[in-house]
Amino acid sequence: MPVTFSNEAIHLAEMHFGPAGYPADTRGSPRRAFQMIREAGLDAMEYAAVYGLRISEERAAALGALADEYGITMSMHAAYYISLASKSDEIRNRSKERLVAGLIFAPLMRVKRVVFHAGGYCGLTPEDAYKVVRNALKEIGTTVLRRGKGALLAPETAGKLGAFGSVEELVRLCAEVDGLIPTIDWAHLHARTQGQMDNKDNYLRVLDTFERELGNRFVHNMHFHVSGIEYSQAGEKAHRPLGQKWGPDILPLLQIVREVGYRPTFISETPNPIHGALYTKLLLDELEKSTE
Numbered sequence: 001m002p003v004t005f006s007n008e009a010i011h012l013a014e015m016h017f018g019p020a021g022y023p024a025d026t027r028g029s030p031r032r033a034f035q036m037i038r039e040a041g042l043d044a045m046e047y048a049a050v051y052g053l054r055i056s057e058e059r060a061a062a063l064g065a066l067a068d069e070y071g072i073t074m075s076m077h078a079a080y081y082i083s084l085a086s087k088s089d090e091i092r093n094r095s096k097e098r099l100v101a102g103l104i105f106a107p108l109m110r111v112k113r114v115v116f117h118a119g120g121y122c123g124l125t126p127e128d129a130y131k132v133v134r135n136a137l138k139e140i141g142t143t144v145l146r147r148g149k150g151a152l153l154a155p156e157t158a159g160k161l162g163a164f165g166s167v168e169e170l171v172r173l174c175a176e177v178d179g180l181i182p183t184i185d186w187a188h189l190h191a192r193t194q195g196q197m198d199n200k201d202n203y204l205r206v207l208d209t210f211e212r213e214l215g216n217r218f219v220h221n222m223h224f225h226v227s228g229i230e231y232s233q234a235g236e237k238a239h240r241p242l243g244q245k246w247g248p249d250i251l252p253l254l255q256i257v258r259e260v261g262y263r264p265t266f267i268s269e270t271p272n273p274i275h276g277a278l279y280t281k282l283l284l285d286e287l288e289k290s291t292e
């Protein structure tokens, strides 16, 4: 496997761990959310704008100030109903506008990565859908650059086989469009490949594909989603807790992270996302101790 092992010591402090969305019981208070994340010993959060970005500039800036105060690394998950390959001009344009809005709000909220699902193939061949998606993202890049703002757009591996977002599609997309990095949702990949994320070689193959093509843009901005997952032949059905009961087994992934010296941000999308983030961090801690 042509991954370059750097044998760098792992620095947990340089990695980030946190929940997708506000933890439960925050009663809608952003300060309480950041406090809970810190009290749990975590330091990242993926702001969930999954039903659209319903926040004023003032509140976005207040959120950014809180992220600074609590030392939380921020990303944002853009709306679920983005469909960049849609046959409807209106839906396609609205999808692009949502991503542009995410990018414009990103600096206010200290968001470095705007995660999104590109949508389905919309009846197109995967190759035609690829081109439509790529061109839409190129236009977004131009729009946002013209406004002088910038965060990275981070298309996510999709868990349903009928959705745009295989490893091959994302690596090509990121290579052909500036300002893009992949979000690797390992649970989605597990579902999409019908259970293959269960050994080191298969994890390495995915990481190596991205690293070979994107180099440091990938290595310096690694963004992972982790959770257990339930799936059928069509792919993803539901996110589940990490651990014994559901795949994927993330231990081989964490072993690679340790051995290579990667420093990803881990966002947990388990039903209790704080638990998932802690589970991931503790597993890495244990690996570190066992080899001291």
Ligand SMILES: [Zn+2]
Residues within 6 Å of the ligand: 156, 185, 225, 269
């Ligand atoms: Zn995800």
